[in-house]
Amino acid sequence: MTSSPDLAERLMSAVQGVRRVVRRRVRAEVPGPPLPGAQVELLRVVERLPGIGVAAAARELGLAGNSVSTLVNLLVEAGLLRREVDPADRRAAQLDVTEAARERMAIWRKARTGLVTTALARLSEEDTTVITAALPALERLMDVLKEEG
Incomplete structure (x- = not known):
């Protein structure tokens, strides 16, 4: 299967959508502006x-x-x-x-991980298996994109 503009657009839309929703939901749990x-x-x-x-x-x-x-x-x-x-x-x-940044980032990481873990638990086992299987390919895609930049 070859990649297509449609695949690229769907991938970017999904990744950006997940990041946007997680960022918005986690923001409420992290202290400070x-x-x-x-x-x-x-x-x-x-x-x-x-x-x-x-x-x-x-x-x-x-x-x-x-x-x-x-x-x-x-x-x-x-x-x-x-x-x-x-x-x-x-x-x-x-x-x-700084220590303040470390604390803030730890709270942010915990909130983000908790949110995504809870959401993943609501998916089917098949969906989580597919997401897990896709991670190495997504990490390689990230490496390729970094090389080209």
């Missing part, structure tokens, strides 16, 4: 790669450096990100999440 998706993505990258620099974070996210700098400034101001001078290159910064 809601964060835009780009800020959450940056926090997730920095949490995964503590000490990462702005340029490396931009590459990881596929964003322009100045866009990530703006996100960093907003998150530092909100007390969710810490920016320190890189001892190896005093012109560069190293990023790390």
